[in-house]
Amino acid sequence: MNVIVTDNGFESDTWSNIFLTLDKLLLINPKSTNKFSLDVPNTTDPKELAPLFARISLIRIAFLNSTDGRGFTLASHLRLLGYKGRLRAQGHVLADQYTMARRCGYDEIEISIELADRQPEKQWLSRSDWKSNCYINQLKQLA
Amino acid sequence: MYSYTEFDNNFNQNRVDQFRSQVTRRIDGSLTEDEFKPLRLMNGLYLQLHAYMLRVAIPYGTLNSQKMYQLAIIADKYDRGYGHFTTRQNIQYNWPKLKDVPDILQDLANVEMHAVQTSGNCIRNVTADHFAGASTDEIEDPRPTAELIRQWSTDHPEFSFLGRKFKIAITGSPNDRAVTKAHDIGLRMVRNNKNEPGYEVIIGGGLGRTPMIGKVLRSFLPRKDILPYLESVMQIYNMLGRRDNKYKARIKITVHEHGINKICDLVEERFIIQRSSFGGFDQKLLIKLEKAFAAPIYINEPIDSYNKSYQSDPLFRSFVDTNLSEHKNLNYSIVSISLKKHGQTPGDATSQQMRMMANLAKKYGHDELRISHEQNVILPHVHKSNLYKVFNELKSVELATANIGLISDIIACPGMDYCALATARSIPIAQQIAMRFNQLKLENDIGEIKIKISGCINACGHHHIGHIGILGLDRAGVENYQITLGGNSTQNTVIGKSLGPGFSYTEIIPAIEKIIYTYLDIRSSNDETFLETFNRVGLTPFKKIVYTPSEIINKSTATFANNNNESFASQEIK
Ligand code: SF4
Numbered sequence: 001m002n003v004i005v006t007d008n009g010f011e012s013d014t015w016s017n018i019f020l021t022l023d024k025l026l027l028i029n030p031k032s033t034n035k036f037s038l039d040v041p042n043t044t045d046p047k048e049l050a051p052l053f054a055r056i057s058l059i060r061i062a063f064l065n066s067t068d069g070r071g072f073t074l075a076s077h078l079r080l081l082g083y084k085g086r087l088r089a090q091g092h093v094l095a096d097q098y099t100m101a102r103r104c105g106y107d108e109i110e111i112s113i114e115l116a117d118r119q120p121e122k123q124w125l126s127r128s129d130w131k132s133n134c135y136i137n138q139l140k141q142l143a
Numbered sequence: 144m145y146s147y148t149e150f151d152n153n154f155n156q157n158r159v160d161q162f163r164s165q166v167t168r169r170i171d172g173s174l175t176e177d178e179f180k181p182l183r184l185m186n187g188l189y190l191q192l193h194a195y196m197l198r199v200a201i202p203y204g205t206l207n208s209q210k211m212y213q214l215a216i217i218a219d220k221y222d223r224g225y226g227h228f229t230t231r232q233n234i235q236y237n238w239p240k241l242k243d244v245p246d247i248l249q250d251l252a253n254v255e256m257h258a259v260q261t262s263g264n265c266i267r268n269v270t271a272d273h274f275a276g277a278s279t280d281e282i283e284d285p286r287p288t289a290e291l292i293r294q295w296s297t298d299h300p301e302f303s304f305l306g307r308k309f310k311i312a313i314t315g316s317p318n319d320r321a322v323t324k325a326h327d328i329g330l331r332m333v334r335n336n337k338n339e340p341g342y343e344v345i346i347g348g349g350l351g352r353t354p355m356i357g358k359v360l361r362s363f364l365p366r367k368d369i370l371p372y373l374e375s376v377m378q379i380y381n382m383l384g385r386r387d388n389k390y391k392a393r394i395k396i397t398v399h400e401h402g403i404n405k406i407c408d409l410v411e412e413r414f415i416i417q418r419s420s421f422g423g424f425d426q427k428l429l430i431k432l433e434k435a436f437a438a439p440i441y442i443n444e445p446i447d448s449y450n451k452s453y454q455s456d457p458l459f460r461s462f463v464d465t466n467l468s469e470h471k472n473l474n475y476s477i478v479s480i481s482l483k484k485h486g487q488t489p490g491d492a493t494s495q496q497m498r499m500m501a502n503l504a505k506k507y508g509h510d511e512l513r514i515s516h517e518q519n520v521i522l523p524h525v526h527k528s529n530l531y532k533v534f535n536e537l538k539s540v541e542l543a544t545a546n547i548g549l550i551s552d553i554i555a556c557p558g559m560d561y562c563a564l565a566t567a568r569s570i571p572i573a574q575q576i577a578m579r580f581n582q583l584k585l586e587n588d589i590g591e592i593k594i595k596i597s598g599c600i601n602a603c604g605h606h607h608i609g610h611i612g613i614l615g616l617d618r619a620g621v622e623n624y625q626i627t628l629g630g631n632s633t634q635n636t637v638i639g640k641s642l643g644p645g646f647s648y649t650e651i652i653p654a655i656e657k658i659i660y661t662y663l664d665i666r667s668s669n670d671e672t673f674l675e676t677f678n679r680v681g682l683t684p685f686k687k688i689v690y691t692p693s694e695i696i697n698k699s700t701a702t703f704a705n706n707n708n709e710s711f712a713s714q715e716i717k
Contacts, residue, residue, distance in 0.1 A: 069305055070381060077378065133150075135154070139370065140425075141422050142422035
C-alpha cells in the first residue's frame with residue numbers, strides 16, 4: 001500500500017475508486033453522472049481533459065523520475081483551465097519537491113513504501129509550509 | 144539599485160538555513176553524495192577537478208561597494224584570496240571547504256546575495272547589458288525588467304526541473320552587449336510605431352556543441368505582458384523539449400526540430416490563458432523597480448583637471464582612449480577595469496583588487512559596479528573630474544591595464560586548470576597570446592579584436608562568436624586547438640567559420656600570430672578592423688598562410704611558447 005503525503009504528513013490511501021486511463025473513460029457513456037478517477041502520464045495534453053472535468057473527481061499524474069518536471073507544468077495548466085477536483089502526483093517525487101508540487105496545484109503526493117522509508121515523514125513536513133517564501137504567488141496577486 | 148525587501152531577505156535566509164541542515168546531514172553521513180548532489184547544485188556548489196567550487200550569483204551583473212567588499216572578505220576568509228568572474232556575470236570561488244559553505248552563504252545573505260540558480264536544470268540567473276543605465280545608445284535601462292525576471296524565476300515551482308538549464312539575457316540598447324541571440328531567450332527592449340515600450344523576444348540561441356543563433360518569436364511584446372509570455376514559452380519548452388538525450392535538450396533543439404512557427408503558435412495559444420493568471424501586481428512592482436534603478440544624482444564639477452592630466456600623462460591618455468566609453472551624461476565616463484593584465488588569468492581578481500574596486504565605486508562611482516560577460520569590471524558612472532584619481536588608484540593594484548577590446552582582452556573559460564569537463568587548457572593559451580602580442584608591441588596597431596577560448600565543446604568561453612575563436616579538444620590524449628574566424632557577438636551575431644585542422648599546444652600561438660600578421664598585411668587601411676577584413680576577404684588568405692610551414696616564424700615562437708610553459712608551470716607549484 002502506497003503512502004499519501006499531505007500538509008499533515010503521511011496518511012494511508014483511503015481513495016477506493018478505481019483509476020481509469022483516458023481511453024477507458026472515453027468509452028463510458030457520457031450521460032453517466034458518476035464521477036471517475038483518472039490516471040494520466042505527464043505527457044498528456046490538458047486540453048483533451050478539459051471537456052471531461054465535470055466527470056472527474058481525481059486526476060493522478062505519474063512521476064516516473066524526479067528530474068522530469070513536466071508533471072509540474074501539467075498540473076498548473078489543468079488548474080488554469082479550471083479543473084477544481086483533486087490532483088495527485090504519484091511516483092518518484094522527492095521531499096524537497098513537495099513545495100513545488102503544492103504550488104503547482106497538487107493536493108497530495110502518492111509515494112511507495114520504499115521511498116517513504118528513505119525519505120521519512122519529517123523531511124516532508126519540513127517542506128509543508130509551501131505558502132510562505134513563494135515569489136510566484138506574490139507576483140500573481142491582484143494589484 | 145534594487146535593495147531587498149523583507150520578503151527577499153526571508154526567502155534568502157530560509158535557503159541558507161535549509162542548506163546548512165543539508166550539509167550537516169551530508170557530513171554526518173545521513174545523506175549520501177548521490178542524494179546530496181542535486182541539493183548542493185541548487186545552491187551553486189559544484190565538485191570540480193581538485194575541490195568544490197562555489198558559483199555566486201551577481202544578477203544582471205550589478206552590484207554595489209558593500210557586495211564587492213563582502214566578495215573580497217569571502218575570498219580571504221574561506222578561499223585563497225581571489226575569485227574568478229565568469230562569462231555569466233557570476234563569481235566563482237575555486238577552493239571552498241564543504242563545512243564552510245553554509246557560512247559563506249550566510250555572509251552572502253547578509254549583503255543580499257546568494258548562490259541560488261547558478262546551476263541545475265532551472266532558469267539561471269538573468270544577465271544584462273553591463274553598460275545598462277549609463278550608455279548613450281540605450282532606449283531604456285533593462286535592469287528593472289531583469290529584476291522582475293529574477294523574482295519571477297527564483298524558485299519557480301514549475302521550472303526547477305526542466306529538461307536542461309535555461310538562460311535569459313536582456314538588453315535595452317540596439318547595440319547588443321548582452322549576446323541576446325546566443326541565449327535560450329533573448330530580450331531586446333524596443334518601441335513600436337506608437338512609441339510604446341515593449342520587447343522583441345528571441346528564442347533558441349545557444350552555443351555549445353550545436354551553436355545556433357536565436358530566432359525572433361515575437362517582434363513586439365507589450366511591456367505588461369512580459370511575465371505571462373515568458374511563462375508560456377517556459378511551459379511549451381518544459382512539455383515539448385526532449386528529455387531522452389541531454390545534448391538535444393536545450394530549447395534551441397526544440398525550436399530546430401519543431402520549427403519556429405509551430406512553437407510560436409503554441410506559445411500564443413498558451414499565452415491567452417496564461418495572461419489571466421497574473422493579477423496586475425507584477426506591473427505595479429515593475430514601476431517600483433524602475434524607481435529603484437533611477438539614474439544617480441549627477442555631480443557638477445569643472446573638468447579642466449581631467450583635460451590637463453590627459454595631455455600630460457601618456458599612460459592615463461592610453462587608459463582613457465582604450466578603457467572608457469561614452470556616458471549619457473557628457474561629463475561622465477563609463478570606466479572598464481580590465482581583469483586581463485598580460486599574463487594573468489582572465490577574470491581573476493584578488494581580494495585586494497576587489498576592495499580597491501569597491502572603494503573606488505563608493506568614492507567616485509555613485510556606489511555602482513558591474514561585471515561584464517567579457518570578464519571585466521565596470522564603474523558605470525565616474526565623473527570626469529575623478530577619472531585621474533581612479534586611474535592612479537587602479538594602477539596601484541595593477542588594475543590599470545589599457546587593453547579593453549584589444550587582443551589581450553580575451554575571454555577564456557577555466558578549462559583544464561579547474562573544470563572537470565575540460566578537454567584542454569584554456570587559461571595558459573590566453574596568457575601566452577596576451578604576453579606574446581605585448582612583447583611584440585603590436586596590440587594598439589592591431590586594434591579592436593575579440594579572441595574567445597573554450598576548454599571543451601560546451602563553449603563557456605563563447606569561442607563560436609569570437610572574431611578569433613579557439614576551442615581546446617582532446618585528440619587521443621593530446622590537446623588540440625581548433626580555430627574559427629569571423630564570429631560576432633553583437634546584434635549581428637555570426638557563428639565563426641572553421642579555419643581547418645587543429646593545432647597542438649605549442650603550435651597554437653604561432654598560428655594565431657600568423658593570422659594576425661596576415662590581417663596586418665592585407666587590411667585595406669589602418670582603420671579596417673580584423674572583423675571587417677575577414678568579412679571582406681573570407682577564410683582563404685588566412686588559411687593559405689597558416690597552413691604553409693614557415694620555418695622562421697615557427698622556430699622563434701616555439702621557443703617562446705616553451706619558455707612560457709616553464710614559467711607558468713613554476714607559478715602553479717607555489
Ligand atoms: S567550456 Fe568546457 S572546459 Fe570550459 S568551463 Fe565550460 S565546461 Fe569547463
